[in-house]
Amino acid sequence: MDLNYTPEERAFRDEVRAFLAEKLPKDVASKEKNDKRLTKDDHLRWMGALSERGWLGVNWPVEYGGPGWDPVQRHIFDEECTAAGGPRILSFGVFMVAHVIMKFGNQAQKDHYLPRILDLTDWWCQGYSEPGAGSDLASLKTSAVRDGDHYVVNGQKTWTTLGQHANKIFCLVRTDPKAPKPQQGISFLLIDMDTPGITVRPIILLDGEHEVNEVFFDNVRVPLENRVGEENEGWTYAKYLLTHERTNIAGVGLSKEAMRHLKVISGDQVKGGRPLIEDPVFRAKMARVEIDLMALEMTQMRVLAAAQEGAAPGAESSILKIRGTQIRQAITDLSRRALGPHALPFQSDALDEGFNGETLGPDYANPVAANYFNIRKQSIYGGSNEIQKNIIAKMNLGL
Amino acid sequence: MDFSLTEEQRLLKESVDRLIADKYTFDERMKIAGSADGYSEQMWTTFAELGLLAVPFPEELGGLGGGGVDLMIVMEAFGRGLVVEPYLATVVLGGGLVEALGSEEQKAEILEAVIGGARKLAFAHGEPDSRFELAQVRTTATKSGDGWVLDGRKSVVLNGAQADDLIVSARVSGDLTDEDGIALFLVPKDTEGLTLRGSPSIDGGQAAEVELTGVRLGAGAELGAPGQAYPAIEQVTARGIAALCAEAVGAIEATNDITLDYLKTRKQFGKPIGSFQALQHRMVDMRVALEEARSMSVLAAAKLRADRAERERSVSAAKSLIGRAARHVAEESIQMHGGIAMTWEYSVGHYCKRLVMIDHQLGDVDHHEERFVRFVDGT
Known part of the structure; x- marks a missing residue:
């Protein structure tokens, strides 16, 4: 047993570092580190740099244009990107729909869609949740009815992240409303966002941000050839996507960054004439989360090592999701509390580049409370933590 | 990064897991924990025969040269079986201190006996008011001729009553919580001036209170250079x-x-x-x-x-x-x-x-x- 990286792994880490020093746009990294708002162009410039290097398809096999990295390399890549201030790679194309197409798509779909993901021609968003179908996703009602060589889609999707930027959406739709079980009768469609009948409406979140949307479908005509796999088998593909090994689900790198930032804040804030970080009560709270984060990282390493040995991904990713989100939330909670009264003032436009005004309090204070409220989403999305517990109870414990 | 076990570690794991599953059943454990000695001499002999008492010691001293992972394998199995034998006290703490500080003669003699199952040790370090502070030692060691005189009191000494020898910490210089100035001494349990009261603990284990009143030790009782033990x-x-x-x-x-x-x-x-x-x-x-x-x-x-x-x-x-x-x-x-x-x-x-x-x-x-x-x- 040896927890250190091998010489080859260290050499790879140096290669990633060199790339980041040269190619990660400085202004994007600075925004990411200071919790500033990222534009569509910021995302595209960063992912474009990765694409050019052949590193965007992080967990893609070589045959589809991926770098062919093993799980430990992917972990190193993620750690280094996060530490350098590289925004998260948007997951809907690269990590989600691409893998469904690789696994279940036909040759024409692979040839058409996969290169367009890697060269950033397409920006994908996800059409899963509906107003009446959240954790009970299989109860979705958006319908797709055959009409000649098209489906006609009617219904509503919601929580569509960054749908305002997307030109493509992958959707779960009901193609057989009479199927005996709700999981049967669902199909997986790839839809152009500019098809007539699609309307996107913003949902503003509690921090004032436009991050998610509602997407309405009113007699939207989708060619049959845009269906992935078999009709009425979409649930199988959706589940594959949800349980598919997702790199970075624990968010260790991001939490480490957030912890570093917390230390900056608590080192600058003052309590009783001394830095807050020297207050034993507050420092103990921080220590507890730091230790939890060490355990999360070690658990992730163990899961990676098992994956390296060829173990099938199972309920471990649910454990990583639950603890990863709880720990991230605990850090944002402490950052907010570290500010005391300075957590109150919030000017949304100060998050944009080019803001010339001055916020109240220390310059790091403005986004902290908003970020705390925003991060509450993590234990809800991607299968709520309660759903993750159901998965572990069933898959791991046999309950 | 490598989380795999070596072939030797796999064999060790198989062997100790099997021992606990077969021989250290819950009923057996309750009998052992409730016995007058608080552990089973027969089980201890079995540990010795299987080489478990040799795990962390270097090969040149008759050990198996195991590291932290080997120790982890043994202790995980012991945790599953709720083992009450004085392994932590004798092998990990006592044996570990002898290995770290003992002279060549002390190491050869004591560790051979420990590995063979013939000798048990306990680390008498904690005191009534030291809580968990490792550097806090009030017990004193005073030079007397070639030897030493120990005075003080040690609390909750793990498996003190089951040990043949205590390894006692005492201060030769410095203030109460200084890291410098702490010495260790090998004290046979029957030494005059040493009184020991054993007690069962709530979890099935054993602990002792040790009083040292003018305990005279000859030259050669020191473990390592006096004052440098921390x-x-x-x-x-x-x-x-x-x-x-x-x-x-x-x-x-x-x-x-x-x-x-x-x-x-x-x-x-x-x-x-x-x-x-x-x-x-x-x-x-x-x-x-x-x-x-x-x-x-x-x-x-x-x-x-x-x-x-x-x-x-x-x-x-x-x-x-x-x-x-x-x-x-x-x-x-x-x-x-x-x-x-x-x-x-x-x-x-x-x-x-x-x-x-x-x-x-x-x-x-x-x-x-x-x-x-x-x-x-x-x-």
């Missing part, structure tokens, strides 16, 4: 902490297994109680606690040979997290069982007692959280 005490304690972490992982695993089994078989309202989501999610939390505890146990074992700051930061983080995980599992497993877990005859209560009491040995959650901060912040 670094070895800290290092050996780190090994002890890693051992306790692994023991906790084994006990958590066993407790989880028993509780899960109970959820699947116990029926109320006409169905297994494990069909209720309120209990399923709590069982999941216990499972998550096991994974985190295991991760930290591995970390502690792997860092025992790292430099001081990294080693101490790692073992303190591990002990602290595992203290929380163990208490969580203990309390939840009792609650999820209901009344049956409150009975003496059912195993879970005994696992819970051990799980909670591990936090009272070699530093608890709060102690190690504070210590973690000291080593992280460098204060």
Whole structure:
């Protein structure tokens, strides 16, 4: 047993570092580190740099244009990107729909869609949740009815992240409303966002941000050839996507960054004439989360090592999701509390580049409370933590 | 990065796992823990025969040359079996100190006897008011001719009554909490002026109170250079902490297994109680606690040979997290069982007692959280 990286792994880490020093746009990294708002162009410039290097398809096999990295390399890549201030790679194309197409798509779909993901021609968003179908996703009602060589889609999707930027959406739709079980009768469609009948409406979140949307479908005509796999088998593909090994689900790198930032804040804030970080009560709270984060990282390493040995991904990713989100939330909670009264003032436009005004309090204070409220989403999305517990109870414990 | 076990480690694991499953059944354990000696001499001999008492010692001293991972393998199995034999006291702490500080003659003589199962040791270090502070030593050692005179009092000496020799810490110079000035002495238990009162502990183990009144020791009783013992005490304690972490992982695993089994078989309202989501999610939390505890146990074992700051930061983080995980599992497993877990005859209560009491040995959650901060912040 040896927890250190091998010489080859260290050499790879140096290669990633060199790339980041040269190619990660400085202004994007600075925004990411200071919790500033990222534009569509910021995302595209960063992912474009990765694409050019052949590193965007992080967990893609070589045959589809991926770098062919093993799980430990992917972990190193993620750690280094996060530490350098590289925004998260948007997951809907690269990590989600691409893998469904690789696994279940036909040759024409692979040839058409996969290169367009890697060269950033397409920006994908996800059409899963509906107003009446959240954790009970299989109860979705958006319908797709055959009409000649098209489906006609009617219904509503919601929580569509960054749908305002997307030109493509992958959707779960009901193609057989009479199927005996709700999981049967669902199909997986790839839809152009500019098809007539699609309307996107913003949902503003509690921090004032436009991050998610509602997407309405009113007699939207989708060619049959845009269906992935078999009709009425979409649930199988959706589940594959949800349980598919997702790199970075624990968010260790991001939490480490957030912890570093917390230390900056608590080192600058003052309590009783001394830095807050020297207050034993507050420092103990921080220590507890730091230790939890060490355990999360070690658990992730163990899961990676098992994956390296060829173990099938199972309920471990649910454990990583639950603890990863709880720990991230605990850090944002402490950052907010570290500010005391300075957590109150919030000017949304100060998050944009080019803001010339001055916020109240220390310059790091403005986004902290908003970020705390925003991060509450993590234990809800991607299968709520309660759903993750159901998965572990069933898959791991046999309950 | 490599998490795999070597061939020797796999064999060790097979052998100790089989021993515990076959020979250290719950009924057997309860008999041993309730016996007059508080452990089984026969079991100790079996440990010796299987080489378990040789695991951490260097090969040139007759040991197996095992590191933190090998120790982890043994202690995890012991945790599953709720083993009460004085392994931590004799092999890990006592033997570890002899290995770290002893002269060539002391090492050869004492460790051969320890490995063979003929001699047991105990580390008499803690005092009535030292709590978990490793450097706090009030007991004094005064030079007298060629030898020394020891005066003081030692508290909660793990397996003191079961040991042949005590390794006693005493101050030869410095203030109460100075790291400098601490010496270790080998004191046979029948030495004049030494009185020892043994007591069972709540978790099935044994502890003793030791009084030293004008205890005269001849030349050669010192273990290492007098006054310079602290670094070895800290290092050996780190090994002890890693051992306790692994023991906790084994006990958590066993407790989880028993509780899960109970959820699947116990029926109320006409169905297994494990069909209720309120209990399923709590069982999941216990499972998550096991994974985190295991991760930290591995970390502690792997860092025992790292430099001081990294080693101490790692073992303190591990002990602290595992203290929380163990208490969580203990309390939840009792609650999820209901009344049956409150009975003496059912195993879970005994696992819970051990799980909670591990936090009272070699530093608890709060102690190690504070210590973690000291080593992280460098204060």
